[in-house]
Amino acid sequence: MTTAIAYTEFGGPEVLHEIPLPEQAPGSGEVAIRVAAAGVNPIDAKLRSGLRPSAAITEPRRVGADGAGVVTAVGAGVDGFRVGDSVLFSGVSGAYATDIVVSARHVFARPTHVSAAEGAALGIxxxxxxxxxxxxxxxxxxxxxxxxxxxxxxxxxxxxxxxxxxxxxxxxxxxxxxxxxxxxxxxxxxxxxxxxxxxxxxxxxxxxxxxxxxxxxxxxxxxxxxxxxxxxxxxxxxxxxxxxxxxxxxxxxxxxxxxQQQTWRAEAVPVAIALMVAGHFSVELGPTFALADATEAHRAVEAGVDGKITLVP
Ligand SMILES: NC(=O)c1ccc[n+]([C@@H]2O[C@H](COP(=O)([O-])OP(=O)(O)OC[C@H]3O[C@@H](n4cnc5c(N)ncnc54)[C@H](OP(=O)(O)O)[C@@H]3O)[C@@H](O)[C@H]2O)c1
Missing domain, CATH: 3.90.180.10 (Medium-chain alcohol dehydrogenases, catalytic domain)
Incomplete structure (x- = not known):
């Protein structure tokens, strides 16, 4: 079954829960990805708690901006990716999931030098x-x-x-x-x-x-x-x-x-990937949690841990 983590009210980490995901084929310009790792960022917890104000919740709100995985389907007009490619993605909505469909603009090839967890740690x-x-x-x-x-x-x-x-x-x-x-x-x-x-x-x-x-x-x-x-x-x-x-x-x-600042944000991840391949950039990984334990992952990010927390479906 494909699932995602979502919340339907603002609150503590316990408001996070699994929801079933409908099958979704990629549309034009989109890529479907089987997620191997999702990065947990402090902003995920701030948005969930309401500490960082956001729009009223009208349907289950999915969590997570960054991740890595393998391409499972490619929509019309996407030239750069094929089924089976290892990729990472950043700046999306709903990375805490077994599967995700995202615009190809947010997807980057993941070289073998960069693990899925490292790729998921890059974005934000x-x-x-x-x-x-x-x-x-x-x-x-x-x-x-x-x-x-x-x-x-x-x-x-x-x-x-x-x-x-x-x-x-x-x-x-x-x-x-x-x-x-x-x-x-x-x-x-x-x-x-x-x-x-x-x-x-x-x-x-x-x-x-x-x-x-x-x-x-x-x-x-x-x-x-x-x-x-x-x-x-x-x-x-x-x-x-x-x-x-x-x-x-x-x-x-x-x-x-x-x-201009948005443009800089967009160019950062490919720059970091190239630097990692060249051995000039690293990310520090922290604890890993199962996707179903996203609540625990949010408790950890709020408490502060060494290294980037990742979720593994
Ligand atoms: N504006 C944006 O676009 C943007 C984007 C990303 C993140 N952020 C924000 O930036 C902050 C850091 O994010 P992150 O992902 O780097 O978090 P992180 O990996 O959890 O790091 C938090 C850091 O805060 C340090 N810290 C804790 N108490 C401190 C204190 N009293 N004085 C100085 N440093 C202290 C910790 O240092 P020790 O572990 O050494 O104690 C740790 O290095 C978060 O508030 C996040 O929401 C903003």
């Missing part, structure tokens, strides 16, 4: 990191401060920024400092005294900051250390950014992304 974190860095024009000569450096978004931010020639200071728990260092950033423990520790780690000064943590400390530290507020962006506290005179990319911001 990689697109967000890449778009934020491009929007802030991060490159050689910059010293970037990234808050939440040990998370999925933070790790992608560090890797792109280092590749593009920036020096990177990343906030992290002590426990996760080695992972951050291995990616090429200087780890700095978040918590009391952060500003002094960042100054010590970057005596040349910080030119640009990305907040993937969402704490007051992250915002205050960035504002204190970065001279130009137009080079500070939050990915989490979008509603507060305007009042602080800093930038926000989604994260609850009332300002939608620009067409």
């Amino acid at each position: 974190p990689v697109s967000t990191a890449y778009q934020a860095l491009r929007s802030l024009a991060v490159g050689a000569g910059d010293t970037l401060l990234v808050h939440g450096g040990s998370g999925a978004v933070g790790q992608a931010v560090i890797q792109f920024a280092v590749l593009w020639g920036a020096d990177v200071v990343a906030t992290t728990s002590d426990r996760r400092a080695e992972r951050v260092r291995a990616l090429g950033a200087i780890p700095v423990a978040y918590g009391d005294g952060l500003i002094d520790r960042v100054r010590e780690a970057a005596p040349q000064g910080v030119t640009v900051a990305i907040d993937a943590a969402g704490t007051d400390e992250a915002l205050e530290t960035s504002i204190e250390l970065v001279p130009d507020r137009h080079r500070i962006a939050t990915l989490v506290r979008g509603r507060d950014a305007g009042g602080l005179g800093i930038r926000a990319f989604s994260g609850g911001s009332p300002d939608p992304l620009t067409a």
Whole structure:
């Protein structure tokens, strides 16, 4: 039987339940995929709980934006894929499922170097990191401060920024400092005294900051250390950014992304895949849950775990 995970009311992880999926053939420009892994992102839980407001629920709302699997059918007008191809997909609705039909625009070939779980881990974190860095024009000569450096978004931010020639200071728990260092950033423990520790780690000064943590400390530290507020962006506290005179990319911001920013999001995943094949980019995998245990996966993402959580149908 083909199934998906959905909810019919906002609430805790327990509102997630399995629903049967009707057989769906791909339409024009679409690809049908048997899902091998679905990525679990914090936004999935924020939308489910109602923490991130969304439209009223009028029918079972499916969950999940990113995944990987094998093509089972190809719709008219799709040239790039054949039945049996290993693929990954990002930016869709309903990735927590045994099967999904998506626009071919969201589908990418998955090389053998990239496991299904790794492919499912790429979409949202990689697109967000890449778009934020491009929007802030991060490159050689910059010293970037990234808050939440040990998370999925933070790790992608560090890797792109280092590749593009920036020096990177990343906030992290002590426990996760080695992972951050291995990616090429200087780890700095978040918590009391952060500003002094960042100054010590970057005596040349910080030119640009990305907040993937969402704490007051992250915002205050960035504002204190970065001279130009137009080079500070939050990915989490979008509603507060305007009042602080800093930038926000989604994260609850009332300002939608620009067409250019959407274009950057779209180009990020193929860039990351190519870098992974070349050995210049990695994703950290975390716990795996069965699709039927999506409730437990959401408890885990809300509690915080090391590495990307994936669901396996
Ligand atoms: N705007 C967007 O488009 C967008 C896209 C993706 C994600 N986001 C948001 O960005 C945030 C991070 O997402 P993610 O996928 O990277 O999550 P994640 O993988 O769960 O990582 C969360 C990170 O937060 C860090 N953290 C926890 N407490 C902290 C504190 N007090 N100070 C600083 N850092 C702290 C954790 O560090 P330790 O484990 O070292 O404690 C961990 O690195 C989430 O709020 C998510 O909703 C926004």
